[in-house]
Amino acid sequence: MSSKKLFYLSLAVFVGIVAYQVYLKATEKKVVPLTKSWEKAVPHQQVPKGLASLSAKQCGACHQAHYEEWQHSTHSHAWTDKQFQAELKKESSPYLCINCHIPLQNQQEYVVSGLLDGDIYQPVKQKNPHFDRELQQEGINCASCHVRDNVVIGTTGTAKAPHATKKDPEFLSEKLCISCHNASAVVTPTLVCTFETGDEWKKGPFYGQKTCISCHMEPVEREIVTGYGKRLSHLHYFAGSGIPKEKGAKTKGLKGLSFTTSKLATTYKVGEELDYRLTLKNEFAGHRLPTGDPERYYSILLELVNAENKVIASKYDRIGEKWEWWPAAKKLSDNNLNPGEERSFVLKQTLKSSQSLTLRAKVTKHRLNQESATYNKLDSSYPLSITVFEKEYKVLVK
Ligand code: HEC
Ligand code: HEC
Ligand code: HEC
Ligand code: HEC
Ligand code: HEC
Incomplete structure (x- = not known):
């Protein structure tokens, strides 16, 4: 190779390297x-x-x-x-x-x-x-x-x-607790953090007391x-909802809700109306209930069943948040109980024939729903809920 050719070849290589470095610099990502x-x-x-x-x-x-x-x-x-x-x-x-x-x-x-x-x-x-x-x-x-x-x-x-x-x-x-238990940030359009337990406490009646x-x-x-x-x-149990992480595990929970019920007669006449009321109050928690993870919720089920265990009247309600995660995270509804707030659930039924009936009232607290558990392939060894209130009444219609 002549020295002239070698010169041009070297020049071309040099220009190429410089151009590549300029390109790299221009597309370089900033840390x-x-x-x-x-x-x-x-x-x-x-x-x-x-x-x-x-x-x-x-x-x-x-x-x-x-x-x-x-x-x-x-x-x-x-x-x-x-x-x-x-x-x-x-x-x-x-x-x-x-x-x-x-x-x-x-x-x-x-x-x-x-x-x-x-x-x-x-x-x-x-x-x-x-x-x-x-x-x-x-x-x-x-x-x-x-x-x-x-x-x-x-x-x-x-x-x-x-x-x-x-x-x-x-x-x-409490600053230490809040450093993890209070994060509200839109991480990406479909991923948001919404743990606001610290803010809920600061706005609530226990702030300055507990x-x-x-x-x-x-x-x-x-x-x-x-x-x-x-x-x-x-004590270092950090007792919270009391929903265990493993089936059968003994988990310490605190009692956040108080429950009051209306009185129910043991006998009714045909044609009379049964009117049952269950009232939940967020009496003991220093924040909303449920708090933290938006997947948590309470379900309230009132059921009237006959002697054959057939449901003749029922009422179902849910306390919690509802979210849509796709195409963008959006809170659809939120009826969590504020500290001190109470809410009543009523089952009314006109009793049409003489028979013996059972009224069941049950409140459960859920970590996540079955759909989300299935999606995450969680099997039955992972408890999803606990019962926080349960009562049964026998009623005779004459
Ligand atoms: C480093 C972050 C961090 C700090 C600090 C922290 N927590 Fe937690 N806490 C968590 C996480 C994460 C969970 C959930 C763990 C899980 O469910 O697997 C949790 C769970 C809990 C629960 C149980 C909720 C339930 O019902 O299952 C309670 C109660 C709680 N924390 C209270 C506190 C208190 C009180 C403090 C301050 C003394 C505190 N935490 C400090 C991250 C933190
Ligand atoms: C989530 C945070 C957190 C974790 C986890 C934690 N501690 Fe603590 N610990 C605290 C706080 C807050 C206090 C102080 C409470 C106060 O004095 O108001 C404390 C206090 C203590 C004390 C002083 C005496 C007392 O009981 O008040 C000891 C000892 C202690 N912790 C040991 C431990 C050991 C051992 C572990 C692990 C097995 C542990 N802690 C885990 C937050 C934590
Ligand atoms: C070899 C034994 C031993 C080990 C291991 C040990 N500690 Fe201690 N710790 C003690 C003793 C003793 C005290 C003082 C007891 C007292 O004052 O009554 C103490 C005191 C403490 C206190 C109270 C401090 C204060 O300011 O009042 C905390 C918190 C604590 N330890 C946390 C821990 C943590 C966290 C670990 C593990 C990383 C740990 N200890 C490991 C023996 C131990
Ligand atoms: C006045 C007392 C009180 C104060 C103050 C309080 N909590 Fe609670 N917290 C409760 C009770 C009671 C429950 C149990 C609720 C239930 O499941 O019935 C609870 C439940 C929780 C849970 C479980 C969430 C759920 O809905 O299952 C977390 C997490 C929690 N608290 C964190 C905190 C943090 C963090 C703070 C401080 C910012 C705090 N709490 C302040 C009483 C309190
Ligand atoms: C700012 C702190 C923080 C970050 C970041 C964080 N978590 Fe958590 N995580 C928590 C706390 C606090 C809890 C407990 C909340 C409660 O039980 O109310 C928790 C609980 C959970 C639970 C258990 C839910 C339950 O009901 O017990 C899962 C699963 C979880 N986090 C997944 C994630 C994933 C996935 C990410 C990343 C996208 C993430 N976390 C990032 C603080 C955090």
Whole structure:
């Protein structure tokens, strides 16, 4: 090859490389930093001085009661939950789903440093060299709430603890709960977060009187480690709806509703009208009921059946939200009960012939409906609801 040809060839290659780089620069995606709290994990934590691990199991070696209570809580199922796992596998679920369910960086397989073009489906990620799979299984574990800046956060800063401890009651306040239990954001047109328990509480009658912690972490006097003497402590069941995560599991629930019924005669004359009223009141919850996940609802069923168990009159009602998720997420209706609000359900029936009848009243609370459970391939080992009120009356029509 002549040197002239070589020159032109090199020039062409050079121009080509420059042009390609200009092209790359022009189409390059910008890395947008993470801003919202749920876009980020709690930064990597070292094991606090005096401890061997961050795991709940390790905390439980000394804090036995706390550990046992926490194991009953849905917080300990926040990762292993079957519905969560089913939803996480969907392409429509962005990386950030995990940040409230396994909040510590130590629990996450990847470190996310930003978003390409600000798109939540294009996280810039690297393998996490400190990823701990066992810790991941624990979901929202002790360290999720208690370890920051490599020390254990408490409310007294007790010097009796063998581990590095810092006093920070402000951090361990309802603000911590609200950081996960209040997120309203349109993530994509078909994916919105609507947990507004914190806002509902701030607007309600319990604000200034009772907090998430005073209702969901009952105070008790007890030893927090055997042999260290009694002190102020708090139950760690995080009791809520009481709908268990596994069939037969004993789950602690709180009672949010009160129920009152009208009196029902035991005998009626043919032609008389039976008039039964069941009143539900959101008496004890510091927020709307149901709250949180928009899939939750109550169903109210009043039924009058004859001796052959045939339904001759019934009334069905539902308290909850209704959403349309496609083509764009839209709330269709919402009749959740505000704190203090009551609602009555009535069954009226003119009794036409002499017979013996049974009136059944039943209220159930649901985590999700059957349709959604089937869609997520959840089998019968995953309880969908519990009964919160049930009553039966025998009625004789003469
Ligand atoms: C080797 C035993 C041991 C282990 C393991 C242990 N702790 Fe402790 N912890 C203690 C003792 C002892 C105290 C002080 C008891 C007292 O003051 O009555 C304490 C106190 C605390 C307090 C109260 C601090 C305050 O400011 O009042 C918290 C919170 C706490 N531990 C959380 C944890 C967590 C979370 C873990 C696991 C990451 C853990 N502990 C592991 C023994 C232990
Ligand atoms: C790191 C995020 C996070 C923090 C902090 C947090 N929660 Fe939760 N909480 C969750 C998630 C996620 C669930 C649901 C887990 C599941 O169902 O698998 C949950 C479930 C609950 C439930 C049970 C709901 C039910 O009926 O099943 C209650 C009650 C609750 N949290 C109260 C609290 C309180 C009180 C605090 C503050 C002390 C708190 N949470 C702090 C994320 C959090
Ligand atoms: C969802 C957050 C959360 C989780 C998970 C959690 N705690 Fe706590 N814990 C708190 C809060 C909030 C307080 C302080 C309550 C107060 O004093 O108002 C507390 C208080 C404590 C205390 C001080 C004594 C007491 O009972 O008030 C100990 C000890 C403790 N936790 C241990 C644990 C251990 C061990 C685990 C895991 C098995 C755990 N915690 C899981 C939020 C949490
Ligand atoms: C005045 C007491 C009270 C306060 C304050 C309170 N709660 Fe509740 N909460 C309840 C009761 C009672 C229930 C049980 C409702 C039921 O299923 O009957 C409940 C249920 C829940 C549930 C389950 C949701 C459902 O509908 O099944 C979650 C989650 C929850 N609370 C979180 C919180 C958070 C977060 C805060 C603070 C912002 C808070 N709560 C403040 C009493 C309270
Ligand atoms: C801002 C924090 C946060 C983020 C981000 C988040 N969750 Fe949750 N998730 C919660 C809380 C809080 C609960 C409990 C709410 C309740 O029970 O009222 C929960 C409960 C759930 C449940 C159990 C529902 C039930 O009724 O118990 C599933 C499933 C779930 N989340 C899936 C997801 C998926 C999928 C994503 C991503 C699209 C996601 N979560 C992102 C906070 C969060």
